[in-house]
Amino acid sequence: MTKMRKAATAVIAIVTIAATTPVLAHEMFLKAAESVVAPNSDTVVRLINGTFVQSENSISRDRMKNVSIMANGIVTNPPDADWYDDENSSYLKYRTGEAGTYVIGVSTRPNMITMTPEDFIAYLKHDGILDLLETFEQENELTEVRERYSKHVRTIVQIGDKKTADYANPLNYPVEILLDQNPYELKFGDNLSFRVLVNGKSAANQLVRASYEGFHGHDASGGHFNSYNLRTDKDGRASFLLNNKALWYISLINMQKIDDPAADYESNWATITFQVQ
Numbered sequence: 001m002t003k004m005r006k007a008a009t010a011v012i013a014i015v016t017i018a019a020t021t022p023v024l025a026h027e028m029f030l031k032a033a034e035s036v037v038a039p040n041s042d043t044v045v046r047l048i049n050g051t052f053v054q055s056e057n058s059i060s061r062d063r064m065k066n067v068s069i070m071a072n073g074i075v076t077n078p079p080d081a082d083w084y085d086d087e088n089s090s091y092l093k094y095r096t097g098e099a100g101t102y103v104i105g106v107s108t109r110p111n112m113i114t115m116t117p118e119d120f121i122a123y124l125k126h127d128g129i130l131d132l133l134e135t136f137e138q139e140n141e142l143t144e145v146r147e148r149y150s151k152h153v154r155t156i157v158q159i160g161d162k163k164t165a166d167y168a169n170p171l172n173y174p175v176e177i178l179l180d181q182n183p184y185e186l187k188f189g190d191n192l193s194f195r196v197l198v199n200g201k202s203a204a205n206q207l208v209r210a211s212y213e214g215f216h217g218h219d220a221s222g223g224h225f226n227s228y229n230l231r232t233d234k235d236g237r238a239s240f241l242l243n244n245k246a247l248w249y250i251s252l253i254n255m256q257k258i259d260d261p262a263a264d265y266e267s268n269w270a271t272i273t274f275q276v277q
Contacts, residue, residue, distance in 0.1 A: 026050045027251060028059075028271060030104055030155035035247070035275030036184070039099045039160045047090040047106060047153075052213065052249055058085035063108050065150075066173070069094060070103040070166045071159070099160025101182055105171045107152045112263065120145040128207060128229070132255050132265075147255075148263040152176065156274040158184040167274075174199055175254050175268040177208075183274040186242060193239035195232075198254055198268070202236030206254060212246035212276070242276045249273045 029048045037043045050056035061080045069076050082093050092104070115123065117140055124133040152173035163182050170176050180193040196203040211227040230238040242248070255267035 026056055027269060028151040028153050029249060029273055030106060030153050031273055032155050032157045036158045037096055039096055042093065042095050045092050045104050045155060055089040057088055058090040064106060065109045066107040068105045068171050070169060070171065071097060072100045072164055073166065096159045099162035100164040101167050101184060102157045102159050103154055103166050104157065105154040105173065107173045108150050110148045110150045112146060112148055114144055114146050117142055117145055127253055129253055129255050130207065142264060145265065146263045147265045147267060149267040149269065151269040153271045156183055170197060175270040177250050177252065177270050177272045183276060187277050188242055188245045190242050191239050192242055193237055194250060196236045196252065203254065204232055204234045204236055206232045206252055208232060208238055208250060208252045210240050210250045212244050212248045214246060245276055247273060247275050
């Protein structure tokens with residue numbers, strides 16, 4: 001086989017792989033370098049875009065619609081200059097103030113992705129968006145699927161010894177996961193409950209995953225498995241047992257079919273991370 005024919009064969013193989021591999025969005029998480037930090041000290045949080053254990057790329061500042069640090073009831077918005085990147089992650093430097101339970105949050109601007117119906121089905125299966133999957137498979141008449149998505153993430157960090165109620169306060173993101181208890185007042189073996197808000201209202205029957213560092217993985221079909229797969233009740237609440245001393249996360253994808261000339265579906269992804277002692 002000539003070099004030219006070999007090159008053409010390689011190109012065909014690449015195109016075939018690209019055509020048969022579903023287009024999958026990444027989850028986003030904030031991870032604190034230290035979950036318990038001294039007052040009036042410098043620290044950093046890492047923004048991960050990929051899985052809980054591996055980031056695929058950094059996030060440009062123009063994608064960040066809101067960055068907030070909530071402490072003792074006061075919200076501040078750090079400047080772009082407080083961020084820096086490496087080849088696959090973004091990092092926020094900040095200086096702590098007085099003691100309290102801090103919340104750091106990032107909300108991204110909407111972005112668009114277009115895919116075939118087959119890839120959309122594979123994506124829904126992979127990320128466990130099961131309610132929409134069933135409806136889409138029964139009713140779909142689209143030849144391509146346009147999804148508008150954005151991500152809204154937070155982490156909770158304890159500064160000094162004083163515990164404050166900031167962990168329970170919203171940042172007015174489109175989708176939020178709000179804890180009912182301060183995680184730094186809980187420990188291994190306790191129950192943690194939380195509430196999901198979509199546009200400020202309780203989200204009933206929302207699928208939610210909860211797990212911890214070292215547990216997350218994929219099954220043989222490529223779908224997620226986690227420590228807990230939950231549904232919220234009529235008030236948007238769910239709970240689970242903190243069965244390991246680790247860095248925990250709660251995550252969800254709220255996806256809705258929309259009537260919009262620019263998109264067929266809209267998804268809002270949310271995560272929260274916190275340490276359990």
